[in-house]
Amino acid sequence: MASEEMEQLVRREYKQGFVTDIESETVPPGLDESVIAFISQKKGEPEWMLEWRLEAYRQWLKMTPPSWAHLEYPPIDYQAISYFSAPKKPEDRPQSLDEVDPKLLETYEKLGIPLHERAALAGVAVDAVFDSVSVTTTFKEKLAEAGVIFCSISEAIREYPELVRQYLGTVVPRSDNYFAALNSAVFTDGSFVYVPEGVTCPMELSTYFRINAANTGQFERTLIVCDNKAQVSYLEGCTAPQRDENQLHAAVVELVALEEAYIKYSTVQNWYPGDEDGKGGIYNFVTKRGDCRGDRSRISWTQVETGSAITWKYPSCMLRGKESIGEFYSVAVTNGRQQADTGTKMIHIGEGTRSTIVAKGIAAGRSDQAYRGLVKIGPRAKGARNYTQCDSLLIGDQCGAHTFPYQEIGNSSATVEHEATTSKIADDQLFYCRARGIDEEDAVSMIVNGFCKDVFQELPMEFAVEAEALLNVTLEGSVG
Amino acid sequence: MLEVKDLHVTVEGKAILKGLDLTVQPGEVHAIMGPNGAGKSTLSAVIAGKDGYEVTQGSILFEGQDVLEMEIEERARAGLLLGFQYPIEIPGVKNIYLLKAALNAAREARGEGEIPAPEFMKLVREKSAEMQMDPSFLQRAVNEGFSGGEKKRNEILQMLVLQPKLAMLDEIDSGLDIDAMKVVANGVNSLRSADRAILLVTHYQRLLNHIEPDRVHVLVDGRIVKSGDKSLALELEARGYDWVLEESVA
Numbered sequence: 031m032a033s034e035e036m037e038q039l040v041r042r043e044y045k046q047g048f049v050t051d052i053e054s055e056t057v058p059p060g061l062d063e064s065v066i067a068f069i070s071q072k073k074g075e076p077e078w079m080l081e082w083r084l085e086a087y088r089q090w091l092k093m094t095p096p097s098w099a100h101l102e103y104p105p106i107d108y109q110a111i112s113y114f115s116a117p118k119k120p121e122d123r124p125q126s127l128d129e130v131d132p133k134l135l136e137t138y139e140k141l142g143i144p145l146h147e148r149a150a151l152a153g154v155a156v157d158a159v160f161d162s163v164s165v166t167t168t169f170k171e172k173l174a175e176a177g178v179i180f181c182s183i184s185e186a187i188r189e190y191p192e193l194v195r196q197y198l199g200t201v202v203p204r205s206d207n208y209f210a211a212l213n214s215a216v217f218t219d220g221s222f223v224y225v226p227e228g229v230t231c232p233m234e235l236s237t238y239f240r241i242n243a244a245n246t247g248q249f250e251r252t253l254i255v256c257d258n259k260a261q262v263s264y265l266e267g268c269t270a271p272q273r274d275e276n277q278l279h280a281a282v283v284e285l286v287a288l289e290e291a292y293i294k295y296s297t298v299q300n301w302y303p304g305d306e307d308g309k310g311g312i313y314n315f316v317t318k319r320g321d322c323r324g325d326r327s328r329i330s331w332t333q334v335e336t337g338s339a340i341t342w343k344y345p346s347c348m349l350r351g352k353e354s355i356g357e358f359y360s361v362a363v364t365n366g367r368q369q370a371d372t373g374t375k376m377i378h379i380g381e382g383t384r385s386t387i388v389a390k391g392i393a394a395g396r397s398d399q400a401y402r403g404l405v406k407i408g409p410r411a412k413g414a415r416n417y418t419q420c421d422s423l424l425i426g427d428q429c430g431a432h433t434f435p436y437q438e439i440g441n442s443s444a445t446v447e448h449e450a451t452t453s454k455i456a457d458d459q460l461f462y463c464r465a466r467g468i469d470e471e472d473a474v475s476m477i478v479n480g481f482c483k484d485v486f487q488e489l490p491m492e493f494a495v496e497a498e499a500l501l502n503v504t505l506e507g508s509v510g
Numbered sequence: 511m512l513e514v515k516d517l518h519v520t521v522e523g524k525a526i527l528k529g530l531d532l533t534v535q536p537g538e539v540h541a542i543m544g545p546n547g548a549g550k551s552t553l554s555a556v557i558a559g560k561d562g563y564e565v566t567q568g569s570i571l572f573e574g575q576d577v578l579e580m581e582i583e584e585r586a587r588a589g590l591l592l593g594f595q596y597p598i599e600i601p602g603v604k605n606i607y608l609l610k611a612a613l614n615a616a617r618e619a620r621g622e623g624e625i626p627a628p629e630f631m632k633l634v635r636e637k638s639a640e641m642q643m644d645p646s647f648l649q650r651a652v653n654e655g656f657s658g659g660e661k662k663r664n665e666i667l668q669m670l671v672l673q674p675k676l677a678m679l680d681e682i683d684s685g686l687d688i689d690a691m692k693v694v695a696n697g698v699n700s701l702r703s704a705d706r707a708i709l710l711v712t713h714y715q716r717l718l719n720h721i722e723p724d725r726v727h728v729l730v731d732g733r734i735v736k737s738g739d740k741s742l743a744l745e746l747e748a749r750g751y752d753w754v755l756e757e758s759v760a
Contacts, residue, residue, distance in 0.1 A: 458598050463600070466611075468583060472615075480601055
């Protein structure tokens with residue numbers, strides 16, 4: 031098929047682009063210590079929290095944005111961003127869905143996430159983040175019965191200050207990187223989860239993040255702590271409305287797994303990728319890190335990244351505890367002008383630690399993506415093992431895929447395996463399917479889904495279905 | 511059923527088929543034979559719609575429809591099915607999933623609904639047994655890690671499930687030992703019916719001992735230079751292709 035025709039097919043409107051006009055209480059663009067004080071005050075935070083933020087801000091001022099990633103974008107004007115936006119009357123938060131602004135519910139409907147149905151049908155507790163303030167939380171009682179704390183980070187700072195203080199910033203230090211420092215200074219919301227010793231969280235926890243107010247960057251902060259022998263599965267899914275300006279998103283997610291604890295963190299990310307020139311899409315600079323602090327603890331990251339104009343994201347595991355396990359399963363799909371530099375870091379510190387990395391990259395259109403992975407085996411990590419597999423699939427001939435594996439092996443008893451492949455979606459595979467009567471789009475989605483199978487099977491069931499659907503939407507018309 | 515007239519095909523500017531004529535009636539089994547490079551596989555590939563083959567002259571009609579105007583998948587749904595010489599591997603896609611998608615695509619095109627799951631399972635189990643394929647094959651990724659013989663049996667399994675009107679089998683016998691060939695031949699023979707035609711593309715006569723053709727055509731240098739009944743195949747086996755070539759030049 032001619033390349034012009036292909037172009038036409040690749041162009042598709044973002045299906046979930048719209049703006050809900052709930053009035054926001056927003057500070058003027060710009061960042062200084064008074065803005066941080068305003069945020070802290072708005073959130074009703076204790077003094078130590080404000081100090082913590084200000085310290086992060088002062089460190090951030092001395093830092094420069096990272097330039098090593100395989101990404102191209104104009105410099106971000108941090109003074110042009112508004113750092114606080116909340117739906118009106120945040121004190122009057124609704125206690126049930128009946129009290130929720132119908133417009134907001136409508137928004138969820140358009141996204142295909144009917145909150146009440148979803149919550150009821152799937153038995154998932156939903157902590158819906160709309161702009162920066164959690165608007166509604168469900169299934170709290172059931173969780174409370176089990177002793178699980180699941181609330182917004184702001185609420186946690188007020189209600190469980192000692193827990194937050196004990197863990198916040200211990201996995202991703204404030205000065206870890208430019209975006210983490212910025213987040214530490216200005217984060218406005220996010221989730222907090224604490225699962226007490228010996229408890230398996232009775233349901234999968236889920237949060238839908240949205241970005242809504244114009245010109246407002248969103249700085250989520252998520253902290254999940256699993257005490258000894260506790261388990262939790264956390265699902266994060268995102269979509270965003272269409273707009274013109276690039277939006278910065280710099281979240282920080284910290285996971286702490288104590289002895290024999292298991293945290294499974296799954297993400298399906300579908301932020302606005304921008305128009306066909308890449309204009310207007312979300313910039314997603316996220317720091318996600320898990321700390322396997324206890325012996326035999328396990329942290330598993332599974333992500334399906336289909337959105338954003340730019341993705342800069344490396345969910346990582348610090349494997350401190352003896353025989354602790356880190357896992358990273360990723361599918362990254364880019365189309366149009368999207369750019370993604372993503373991967374993971376597995377830092378083996380404790381004895382007998384193990385990690386698995388399975389990364390699948392799919393590039394279509396004129397997109398560009400890189401897998402960047404670090405496997406570091408410390409001198410004390412005797413008998414540590416890593417297995418890495420990263421595969422790239424190219425659709426068309428104007429996209430690119432790159433792999434940057436880094437290995438630092440600090441002791442001779444470690445076993446590190448790395449497998450990598452890059453393939454083009456083969457014409458003969460397409461022909462084979464079509465010669466069986468399967469139309470081209472279905473054939474592409476069949477082949478791509480097959481390619482991603484190893485990762486999808488790690489997702490919770492309902493998420494896996496969603497992920498497949500998302501993949502198909504993202505690649506719609508990518509083959510002519 | 512199939513009418514190929516004065517077909518000229520070039521691949522990368524090189525003329526491969528140079529005025530090929532072929533008519534196939536329902537119920538018939540035709541064998542296309544010929545030396546390597548004569549254009550045998552090109553013929554079935556062009557009929558199936560593979561990219562990279564340019565038809566510069568001539569026509570292909572299937573049940574009165576202009577095949578060259580149809581998309582690849584439309585041809586398959588209309589009942590023109592190609593069995594591959596080298597079946598393609600599709601990692602991560604279950605064999606049974608491909609079968610179901612293909613069958614439902616054809617049913618949809620005929621205005622029938624999706625096949626009910628129990629009915630489909632019954633059908634597929636039955637046909638796998640016919641091809642002496644363990645049901646576990648259905649759960650494996652399409653052709654991935656299959657032996658040569660398994661791949662060929664899988665091609666015939668697809669035919670048995672999809673029930674095409676015209677089955678084109680490209681070198682279905684290549685790489686098969688004698689036992690596997692018998693299984694494949696039995697599968698093909700079970701496809702024979704009064705309203706279905708089969709087009710066998712083969713280099714060797716031995717396949718035709720198991721699948722008896724009604725017509726045998728010799729394809730040399732882009733043209734069918736000689737046609738006859740099954741005895742022609744035996745003659746080719748005994749004498750090779752050179753004499754046909756000489757005869758056609760003379």
